[in-house]
Amino acid sequence: MKKFDLIKLPFNKENPITVQVLGICSCLAVTAQLKPAVVMAISVTVVVALANLIISLLRNTIPPRIRIIVQLVIVSTLVILVNQVLMAFVYDVSKQLSVYVGLIITNCIVMGRLEAFAMTNKPLDSLLDGIGNGLGYGIILVILGFVRELFGRGTLWGYPIIEKLGLYNIGYENNGFIIMAPMALILVGIIIWIQRSHDKELQEK
Amino acid sequence: MEYFNIFIKSVFIDNMIFAFFLGMCSYLAVSKTVKTSFGLGVAVTFVLLITVPVNYLIDKYLLSPGALSWLSPSLAGVDLSFLSLILFIAVIAAIVQIVEMVIERYSPSLYNSLGIFLPLIAVNCAVLGGSLFMQQRGYSNIGEVTCFALGSGIGWLLAIVGIAAIRERLRYSAIPPALKGVGITFIITGLMGIAFMSFMGIKL
Numbered sequence: 098m099k100k101f102d103l104i105k106l107p108f109n110k111e112n113p114i115t116v117q118v119l120g121i122c123s124c125l126a127v128t129a130q131l132k133p134a135v136v137m138a139i140s141v142t143v144v145v146a147l148a149n150l151i152i153s154l155l156r157n158t159i160p161p162r163i164r165i166i167v168q169l170v171i172v173s174t175l176v177i178l179v180n181q182v183l184m185a186f187v188y189d190v191s192k193q194l195s196v197y198v199g200l201i202i203t204n205c206i207v208m209g210r211l212e213a214f215a216m217t218n219k220p221l222d223s224l225l226d227g228i229g230n231g232l233g234y235g236i237i238l239v240i241l242g243f244v245r246e247l248f249g250r251g252t253l254w255g256y257p258i259i260e261k262l263g264l265y266n267i268g269y270e271n272n273g274f275i276i277m278a279p280m281a282l283i284l285v286g287i288i289i290w291i292q293r294s295h296d297k298e299l300q301e302k
Numbered sequence: 303m304e305y306f307n308i309f310i311k312s313v314f315i316d317n318m319i320f321a322f323f324l325g326m327c328s329y330l331a332v333s334k335t336v337k338t339s340f341g342l343g344v345a346v347t348f349v350l351l352i353t354v355p356v357n358y359l360i361d362k363y364l365l366s367p368g369a370l371s372w373l374s375p376s377l378a379g380v381d382l383s384f385l386s387l388i389l390f391i392a393v394i395a396a397i398v399q400i401v402e403m404v405i406e407r408y409s410p411s412l413y414n415s416l417g418i419f420l421p422l423i424a425v426n427c428a429v430l431g432g433s434l435f436m437q438q439r440g441y442s443n444i445g446e447v448t449c450f451a452l453g454s455g456i457g458w459l460l461a462i463v464g465i466a467a468i469r470e471r472l473r474y475s476a477i478p479p480a481l482k483g484v485g486i487t488f489i490i491t492g493l494m495g496i497a498f499m500s501f502m503g504i505k506l
Contacts (some may be wrong), residue, residue, distance in 0.1 A: 118484050121326035122427045166395055173388040181384065196434040199387050203427040205327040264503065278321055279495030286481070286488035293480035301483035 101224040112208045114237045115289045116299060120124055120206035123197045124238055125281040130255050134242030137237075141180045142231025148172050149227035152215040155173045159216075164201065166261030168211050173202045194209050204300070241284055248275035305449045308441075310455030315502055317459040318428045320495035322435075325428030325457035329462050332486055339466035340459070342422075347437050347455025348433045349401065349423050355444055357433040361388060369445045398424045428458055465491060 113119045113284050120141070127137045152159075165286050180198045183191040191198065201207065210230050215223040246252055251259035251271045259269065274280055293299045318324045325346065333339045342423055363372065365386050370377035402420045423429055432454050441447045462471045477486050 114414060118330055119327060121330065122323045123429075125323040125326070129480055130357075166392075168423075169391050169395055170388070173391050177384060177387050180387070196438060199434050200324070200427050202391055203388060203425045203430045205425070205427075208425050277499065278323070279492040279499065281323075282488050282492035282495060286485050286492065288476070289485040289488065290481050293485065294478075298478075300479050 098223055100222070103222060104229040104232070106127035107229040108158040108236060109292075110299070111233070112237065112287070112292075113209075113230050113234045115292050117206075117209065118171060120204045120207045120234055121160045121285070122201060123204060124241070124283065125195055125232065125278070126197050128238055128241035128245055128247065129276045130193075130246045131242040133190050133193045134238040136183065136187060137194060137197065138231070139200055139236055140183065140234030140279065141204065142228060144172065144179060144201050144204075145171070145173045145210055146205055146224055146227035148173055149210055149215040150220055152211050153218060153220040156216050168208065169202065172207055174213075176201045176270070179279045206230055237285075237288065241281065242287065244284060245275050245281070248272050249274075305445055308446055309449045309453040310504075312450050312456040313460065314498065315484060315504065316454075317457040317461060317498055318431065319458060320498040321489070322431065324431040325458060326427050328422060328426055329491075330484060331467070333462050333466040333469055333487070336463060336466045336470060339462045340346050341457075342457030343462050345420055346425055346426060346428060346453070346458050349398060349420075349429055350451045350455040350458075351448070352401065354427060354432045354436050354454075355395050355399065356389050356394055357448050358436055358441070358447045360393065361386060361437050365389065370492075386437060391430060394429055394433070395424045428454070441486070462496070464494060 107113060111117065112296075114121065114124055120201070123137060123141070128134045146166070148171055152168060172213060176266070180191070183198060200248065210227060214226045218226070243253070246254075248259070251257060251265075259265065259271070275284075316322070319326065319329055328342060332342050344443045364370065367383065368378050371379050371383075398420055402413075403501065405420075411451040432451055436447055436450060436455075439450075441450060465487065472486065472490075481489070
């Protein structure tokens with residue numbers, strides 16, 4: 098496989114969320130606003146890329162019977178580092194993300210890529226695969242965060258864009274429902290619908 | 303009464319799936335038939351019921367700020383809470399392993415029906431999420447924590463059995479080809495979530 102494909106494929110044909118259906122929990126929970134979504138996307142990308150690299154370097158020395166626990170230890174160490182960095186530099190966002198930073202440990206994307214790719218491939222390829230999957234996950238988070246913040250609160254990155262455009266004066270109202278939990282699920286359903294009607298290969302059965 | 307309140311709250315209002323999206327991966331992957339999803343739900347409830355109280359004790363007597371003062375007064379200033387993530391996941395992985403061995407030894411029939419799901423549970427976000435919420439919400443004693451763990455597990459079981467029953471019927475309906483499988487499951491989960499929102503604000 099070409100190196101460039103490792104980065105490119107997760108954006109569309111092998112997207113972790115819409116095609117592989119991994120890592121849904123955090124994708125839905127942190128996307129009520131754009132800023133936490135972007136921070137979460139960066140954190141997950143860093144963790145997947147580094148975990149992939151480390152596991153790939155160690156892949157010949159890990160006994161297969163205890164590989165899950167070794168992976169968990171490496172991933173949770175990385176997540177603790179990310180958590181400390183977030184608390185030090187963007188404290189307000191880290192409060193908003195609450196338990197979902199810790200839950201990167203059990204994010205299925207991380208474990209899935211470690212099992213499916215890093216255990217059998219070279220370090221450089223694994224690093225690229227990690228970056229690609231992290232970004233493919235990130236793009237869905239950014240789309241969801243953008244839609245939900247714009248239509249739910251009328252702001253983008255905290256900037257009151259609808260108010261500045263003067264749409265409230267002509268009778269526009271925010272759709273508060275879209276920042277509630279169930280709408281996130283329905284929005285992901287719609288994204289999957291759009292993607293699969295463009296790309297017939299991805300349809301099931 | 304407080305215990306019952308926490309239990310009802312974690313089953314319906316703070317439902318793991320509909321309010322916090324925890325354990326979505328296995329929820330989507332294993333909800334094809336009612337039978338297997340019931341098995342997974344029972345396994346998750348069981349593991350939550352053991353791991354959350356154990357992690358509560360670890361948090362209370364080892365990790366939270368000043369927790370080590372029972373060992374000696376000079377340790378009162380120690381704060382190990384940054385270690386909680388790695389210790390919680392280690393406890394969960396270890397307990398899942400032990401539970402698997404115990405069930406295999408004493409109840410082979412239960413092992414055969416749960417067996418394949420147990421290793422999956424170590425990396426189920428609902429289980430780690432249960433421990434992290436327990437830490438964040440600051441329950442005051444182990445009874446409350448146990449009620450919370452049992453309620454969360456049963457809420458998860460309820461959600462996965464519900465969606466599995468709907469998906470069994472969906473096989474006979476005409477869904478647009480692009481929505482088949484995962485897409486329609488997301489949308490139905492969203493609709494179920496809206497239904498569960500009506501429990502919001504109920505207090506016993």
